[in-house]
Amino acid sequence: QVQLVESGGGLVQPGDSLRLSCAASGRIYSSHLIGWFRQAPGMAREFVAAIRWSDDRSYYQDSVKGRFAISKDKAKKTVDLQMNSLKSEDTAVYYCARGNSLSAVPSDWNSWGQGTQVTVSS
Numbered sequence: 780q781v782q783l784v785e786s787g788g789g790l791v792q793p794g795d796s797l798r799l800s801c802a803a804s805g806r807i808y809s810s811h812l813i814g815w816f817r818q819a820p821g822m823a824r825e826f827v828a829a830i831r832w833s834d835d836r837s838y839y840q841d842s843v844k845g846r847f848a849i850s851k852d853k854a855k856k857t858v859d860l861q862m863n864s865l866k867s868e869d870t871a872v873y874y875c876a877r878g879n880s881l882s883a884v885p886s887d888w889n890s891w892g893q894g895t896q897v898t899v900s901s
Contacts, residue, residue, distance in 0.1 A: 781805035781890050783875050788895030795899070796863045801875030801892060803856040809833040812878050813858040815849065816885060817871035817897075826883035827873070830858060838881055842868075865899045872896050 787799040801813060814829035828849040830837045837849050848861045858875060873895050876888035 781807060781877055783877065783890055783892035785873060785875050785892045785895040788873060788897045790898045790900065791865055792901050793866055793899055795865050796861070797865060797897060799860040799862065799873055799875075799895060799897070801858040801860075803858075803877070807832050807856060807877060810879060812881060813851065814876050814878055814888060815858075815860050815873060816876060816888075817869075817873045818894075819871040822871075824874070824885045826885075828860060829878075829881055831881075840883075862897070865897075867899050867901075870897060870899050 782804045784802045785799060787797065789797060791797055809832055811832045812829045815827040816824050817827050818824040826840050827843055828839045828847055830849045830851050839847060846864045851858045875892045877890045878888040
């Protein structure tokens with residue numbers, strides 16, 4: 780019964796920054812996490828980052844550590860993904876999702892947004 784809507788994607792050049800936002804309507808419980816996944820054409824959907832709703836503990840896929848930062852605003856029920864030093868390999872459709880526990884497996888997550896396209900190209 781939660782709906783997630785991503786926004787903020789676009790076309791940028793390598794080295795640029797982009798900030799994605801995930802807006803939730805409905806219920807997010809303290810036991811939940813909000814995660815970001817991405818999927819490039821012909822590739823499997825992969826875990827990018829996640830944040831726990833109960834506190835600010837966050838998790839990152841190795842390839843984005845030090846470049847991406849996940850944050851949340853509990854009052855607004857939004858989760859942002861700040862992406863810096865973007866590379867061409869970051870090009871993908873980015874999805875946010877709600878899950879009950881930390882997992883890199885997409886099928887373990889309950890609800891998904893529609894996705895927002897991020898293209899990094901020169």
